[in-house]
Amino acid sequence: MGTVSRDDREGSQKHLSTVRRLAYRLASDLPFLAKILSALVDNTMKKGNPLGISKDRLSAWSKGLGPSISSETVLYTGCEYQLIPYILPLVERLKGIGAFESGGGLANITFGLRRLGIDLIGSFASLRAKEGEYYNELVKKHFLLIRKVNDDITYLPDELYPGAILYDFGFFEDFTEQAKKVTRLLKEKGVRTVITISPHSLEMFRAVYPSYVDGFDVDVLHYTEVLLKYESKLRFSADEPTSVTLHDPCHLARTMNIFEEPRAILNSIKSVEFREVPYANKRWTTCCGAPIETLLPIISESIGCKRIKELEGSGASIALTLCPFCLANLKKAASTLNSQLKVMDFVELLSWCVK
C-alpha cells in the first residue's frame, strides 16, 4: 500500500504536461511551504540527513561497543532515533512562531523562517543532553538485544540516512540519488542483510528501494522478526507484574503488515499482561500525529493527545511503541495531558525483561 513505483512514475510523466499546465495557474503561492521543505531537503542532500547533524553525533550511540566487526549482517539504524533530540526543539520553536499556526501576515512567516527554517542549527542550542543520551541508549539497546540472538551482527559507523523524508515529501529525484548512495555504501561494506529498527527505514528498504535502485538485492528484516525467529534463545520475564498496551506505528502495521510479531513477543514475557487498545489497534491503529510535526505542529500535537486518550482506554499502565517518531510525539502528548500512562519504546521493556 501507498508506495509509488518507477513504472507508475514513468506512466505519470506522459501526463505531466497537462498537470504542469494546471500547476502554472498559480504563479507565486505557497512560498512558506516551499521554504520549510527546501530546508529539510537541502540538508539531507548536502549533509546526509534532514537536520544536517554530523556523522560523529549520529554514531555516538555505539560508544563502548568497540570497533564494528566485519559481517554481512548489519543493524541499520537509519539515523532516525538519533535525530529525535534535534527535532524536538525545532518543532517547539516552529510552534513558537505565532504566524505559523495562528494566521499572521506573510512577512511574519518569512521573518520567522529566516530565524528558523534556514538557520536550523540555532535551534540546537536548546538541545537537552539528557534527551540525546536517552535516544542514543535506545539504539544501543536494540543492538545489544539482537546480538544476544545473533553474535554475527555489526553496525556501520558511517551510516547514511535512507531518505524517507525525501520520499514522503515528494522529492523523488533527490530520493533516488540518496537511495543510490546508501546502496553503494551497503555494497562497499559487503552487506547482505540489514536489520532495521525504525518502520520508516524498513519501508524504504523493503518496499521502496527495489523500485528505485537497480539491483538492490539486500535482505531486509525488522528486528521483531529476528527476535521471533530466535525466540528459543531468549527468555523474558518482568521483575514485577506490569500491564502494557501497544501503539502500532502506521508504517509498521498498515504499510509493512507487522503487528503480530511484537504481540507474540509480549505474550512470551512472564509477568507482563498485554491489554489491547479498543478498536484502534493493528491495521486500525491511529496515527500519532508525528508526520506533520514540522508543517503543522499544533495539529500534530492535538492528534498525539487524542491517541494518548485512546491508549489510556486499554487500562494498561505502559504504552509501548516501535518507532522513534511515534515515541517522541506520544511522550510529548502524554506530558501535555499529565497522563498517568507511561510511554516507552518496545525495546526498553525487552531490555528490562531479557534474562
Next chain:
Amino acid sequence: MKATFEEYHRRLMKALHNEKIALAIGRASESYRKNMSTVLSKYPHTVALAEEVRLIKERSVERWEELLKEAMDNIADNKGQAYFVRTAEEARKLIGELVGRDKVVVKSKSITGEEIDLRHYLQILGNEVWETDLGELMLQLLDEEPMHILSPAIHVPKEEVAKLFSNVMKKEVQPNIQDEVLAAREFLRGNYVRAQVGISGANIVASDTGAVFILENEGNARLTTGFPETHIVLVGIEKLVPTVSDAFKVAEVTWRYAQYTVPSYMSMIGGPSKTGDIEKVITYGAQGPKNYYVVFLDNNRSEMAKDPILKEALYCLRCGGCMYECPVFSLVGGKFGYKYFIGYGAAWVLYIAGLGWAAPIAYTCLRCGRCTERCPVKIDTCKIVLRIRNMFTNKMLIGK
C-alpha cells in the same frame, strides 16, 4: 482560484479551535464504527461485492467517453435531454438557462453542485433557491460550507439549530431534535409545492438505459425530483457504469459503507413522467416532471482519468466512511480540504481548483493510510498524496 498556505492554514486553525467540531465528529465516528460492524456482520457479502465494484469503477472510468455517449443516446430515447459540459462555468451557464429567472428552485444534496457553486449562481440570476437536505438547509441558513459529505452540518448542535430555525421561520422552535426536524419539514413542504424546478445530483448513472440512481434517507430528493415541473440532474462523468445491474451493485456497496443496512429510498429515474392511460397514447408530464434534463460534467475529470495514480480518486462512491477514520478530519472536519475533503480529496482539488489548494491539503495528510483500510474500493490515499507532493516539489525545483 488561488490560495496560499496562509489562507488555508487560517481556516484549519479556526476549525481546530472550534471544540464543537471535534466533539461532534468524535461522537459520529464512534457510532459509525459501531453501525459498520453491525451491518457488515449482517451482510458479510458486502466486502466481496466491494471488490467487484472496484473493478466496475476501474473499467468504467477507463471508457467514460463510450459510456457517456451511450447514456446520452438513451436519455434522449427516453424523451429526456442530456448535455455534456466541459467546465464549471459552462455547467452554471447551461443550468442557469434551463432554470431561467425569478423561479423557485428546490435542490437536494449534491457535492457536484457545491463543486460548481450552483446555488449561489442561481440566486444571483434572481431565483429563490432552497436546499432541502436538512444539513444543507442549515448550512444555507448559516451561510457556511459543508463539513462532511454525508452529514454536512455535523458540527452544528441542536441548541444552535433551534435558534437558527426560530429566527428564519419566525416562530419559536424548541431545542429538541424531533421538533426541529418537524419544523424543517413544515417549512420545506411549501417550497416543494411552489417550486418550478427541482435540481438533484446522482449517485450512479447506468449507460445501458440512461437511468439515474439517487440514494437518500430523508425523502427530500424524492420530492425535489418528483414534485416540480422540471427536474435537472447534475452529475459527474465518473458516475457512469455500463449497466443497471452494475448500478445496483455500486448502490448496495455505497449505502452499506455509509453504514446503512438499506437506505430509506433509492430513486431510479429514466426520463420525464408519462402516461399511456388514455387511448394508449404516450403523453409526457403526468404526475412527475414534464421536463427532464441530465447535465454531465467533466470539469477536468477526463484529465484526472489519464493520470495513472490520481484516477483512483474517481472511483470514490462518496460513502463518507474514510472521513470517520481520518485523525486530521476528526479535529478540523471539512476544513481539511476544499470542496472535496481529506487526503485523497487533494486529487479532486487539484483538478477543480489547482495545485495552490491541493498542495497544502496533500501536505496536511498524515499518510497514515487508515482511510484506505476503510475504503470499499481501496483508494490508495498514500500514493495519491505522494504524487501531488511530487508535483509540488517539481514546481518548486523549476522555480529555483
